[in-house]
Amino acid sequence: MSKGNKGGERTIFLADCQSFYASVEKADHPGLDNKPVAVAGDPALRSGIILAACPVAKGYGVSTAERLGEALKKCPDLIVMRPRMQHYINVSLQITEIYQEFTDLVEIFSIDEQFLDVTGSLPFFGDAEQVARSLQYKVLKQTGVKLRVGISSNKILAKIATDIWAKKNATGIFTLLPSAVEEHLWKEPISKMFGVGSRMTAHFAKLGMYTIGEVARTPLPQLKQKFRARFGKQSDIHAEVMWRTANGLDDSPVTPGTFDTPPKSIGHMMTLPRDYAESSEVNTILMELTEEVCRDCRRKGYMASIVTVSCMCSPFDAPTGFSRQMKMPDPTNHTGTVFQAVKQLFYKFWDTMPVRRAGVMLSQFVNDETYQLTLFEDQVKARELEKVTDSIKDRFGNAAIVRASSLTTAGQAKVRSLKIGGHYK
Numbered sequence: 001m002s003k004g005n006k007g008g009e010r011t012i013f014l015a016d017c018q019s020f021y022a023s024v025e026k027a028d029h030p031g032l033d034n035k036p037v038a039v040a041g042d043p044a045l046r047s048g049i050i051l052a053a054c055p056v057a058k059g060y061g062v063s064t065a066e067r068l069g070e071a072l073k074k075c076p077d078l079i080v081m082r083p084r085m086q087h088y089i090n091v092s093l094q095i096t097e098i099y100q101e102f103t104d105l106v107e108i109f110s111i112d113e114q115f116l117d118v119t120g121s122l123p124f125f126g127d128a129e130q131v132a133r134s135l136q137y138k139v140l141k142q143t144g145v146k147l148r149v150g151i152s153s154n155k156i157l158a159k160i161a162t163d164i165w166a167k168k169n170a171t172g173i174f175t176l177l178p179s180a181v182e183e184h185l186w187k188e189p190i191s192k193m194f195g196v197g198s199r200m201t202a203h204f205a206k207l208g209m210y211t212i213g214e215v216a217r218t219p220l221p222q223l224k225q226k227f228r229a230r231f232g233k234q235s236d237i238h239a240e241v242m243w244r245t246a247n248g249l250d251d252s253p254v255t256p257g258t259f260d261t262p263p264k265s266i267g268h269m270m271t272l273p274r275d276y277a278e279s280s281e282v283n284t285i286l287m288e289l290t291e292e293v294c295r296d297c298r299r300k301g302y303m304a305s306i307v308t309v310s311c312m313c314s315p316f317d318a319p320t321g322f323s324r325q326m327k328m329p330d331p332t333n334h335t336g337t338v339f340q341a342v343k344q345l346f347y348k349f350w351d352t353m354p355v356r357r358a359g360v361m362l363s364q365f366v367n368d369e370t371y372q373l374t375l376f377e378d379q380v381k382a383r384e385l386e387k388v389t390d391s392i393k394d395r396f397g398n399a400a401i402v403r404a405s406s407l408t409t410a411g412q413a414k415v416r417s418l419k420i421g422g423h424y425k
Contacts, residue, residue, distance in 0.1 A: 011128050011151065012254060013116040014158035015099065015135060016167065017092075018146040020112035021052035024091050025081045027144025036060055037079045040068045051083055091143055098138050102131060105254045113162075115155050117254035132173045148172040156194065156250035160185065164192055181248040186213025194245055203230060216246035266300070267308070267361030268292045270412060275314050275354035279347075281410035282355055286342050287335075287403065288412060289360040294335045297362055298386060301369070303331035304362035307338055309345040313353035321357075322349040331366045335386065338362070 017023065021039040026032050036057035040050050048068040060075035072078055092111045099106045102125060105117035118131050125131045132149040139147045149172065150161030157176050164185075165174035176184060191201045193212050207226050209215055215223070220243050227239035244250065268289050276282050286309075297304060305327055312321035328341050342360055 009153040010117060011119045011122060012153060012155055012158045013118060013132065013135075014109070014150045014155070014162045015114050015116060016148045016150075016162050017095065017112040017139075018148060018167075018172075019052050019054050020092075020145065021083060021088055022054040022057070022081075023145045024088055024143070026054060032079060035079055036062065036075050036077060037081060038062055038071060039081045039083050040071070041083065091145070094143060095139055095145065098142060099135065101138075102135065104256065106256055107254045115158065115254045128175065129173055136172060146172065151175040153178060154248070154250040155252055155254065156245055157181070157248045160194055160248070163194065164188060176248075178248055182213070185248065186211065186216055188212050190215065193242075195241065206230065212246045215242055218243070262302075262365065263300070265361050265363040266293050266296045266302070266304070267359060269310070269357065269359035271357045272355065272412070275356055276410060277354040282346070282358070283343070284408060284410040285355075285358050285412065286346060286360065287339055289358060290339045290342050291335050293360050293362050294333050294338055297333040297365075298368065301367060302365040303333045303368045304328075304338075305331045305364040305366070306362065307341045307345065308361040308363065309342050310359040310361070311346065311350060311355055312357040313351065314356050319356065320351055320353055324349050333362075333368060
């Protein structure tokens with residue numbers, strides 16, 4: 001086990017919150033301590049899936065991402081909580097602040113996982129496992145959430161240590177140093193390797209590889225040849241990522257502020273509560289999605305040149321759909337301008353089958369302070385109007401101002417105003 005910074009190696013943690021959403025709910029409702037609890041989307045809609053299940057519920061076979069109805073068959077006494085996404089975000093930020101008491105090198109990986117570089121903290125707080133136990137104690141005491149910590153000298157091995165071992169053992173802590181990769185990691189099945197799902201597991205099986213070690217021991221040029229034969233000429237990078245992961249190689253530093261970098265795209269997608277077959281209903285949804293992405297662009301200070309529209313249509317067992325993009329004449333974040341492009345794209349490729357899901361995305365950004373005026377739009381007036389409506393929504397909520405079309409049965413703006421990331425706040 002690691003006792004500090006030996007030989008100049010870094011000491012990296014991947015700290016993972018156990019069954020995060022469910023743990024937060026249990027912490028807020030002490031009477032649920034020993035009961036099976038799950039957080040799930042609205043069962044009346046298509047989003048009725050399990051988002052998180054506590055260990056008690058998992059003991060009944062309840063798993064993340066399965067349909068709520070299936071979970072209730074396995075565990076009829078399952079206590080189902082509606083998600084409170086804003087609250088979970090607040091708790092996650094509180095946990096980040098606890099981490100920052102130990103190191104300023106904290107990188108958010110997801111709402112419930114964060115990387116920490118504690119190399120410089122070890123002389124003050126003890127060896128790596130002592131620091132991990134201190135983190136576990138403080139997070140549990142202040143939030144009621146249990147923490148699992150993977151420890152290594154780089155991020156990929158810390159992540160692997162958490163996923164394969166720390167989540168399973170009694171202490172919730174596991175150290176996987178590079179020197180132990182062959183002994184511990186290589187004998188594990190390929191399905192346990194980070195970044196490998198069921199489809200990739202099947203591809204590796206077709207290549208005759210069933211353990212992580214079989215990937216790691218394959219010379220990289222040979223692995224690239226195998227990938228090219230199966231996936232095509234553009235697969236070299238994918239092959240190298242798999243090979244480096246299997247060998248536990250990762251040079252990337254823990255980088256605070258990862259999410260502060262400019263985005264490559266800004267988009268929203270909506271799964272509809274029912275199939276929309278009429279153009280008037282579809283237009284309502286396309287306008288609401290356009291408003292959301294344009295408002296996000298304005299909030300972040302960007303204008304976009306590329307708009308992408310995607311759609312999935314019924315029937316459920318044989319859906320049709322498309323995803324197409326086009327370049328707009330000038331960069332813009334003006335809702336009306338983008339909406340015209342969205343409609344043009346949608347109706348060019350829609351096969352008129354009932355719509356189940358739709359999405360709008362903007363990309364290829366420029367700073368919105370560098371826009372150029374055109375002869376055919378009063379951009380200054382439009383920008384000022386949208387600035388006012390944005391400020392009202394920021395202050396009073398997204399539903400403070402809605403279009404008349406959003407008040408029809410097709411409109412989803414009011415429902416979506418109650419959600420973050422598709423789930424209730």
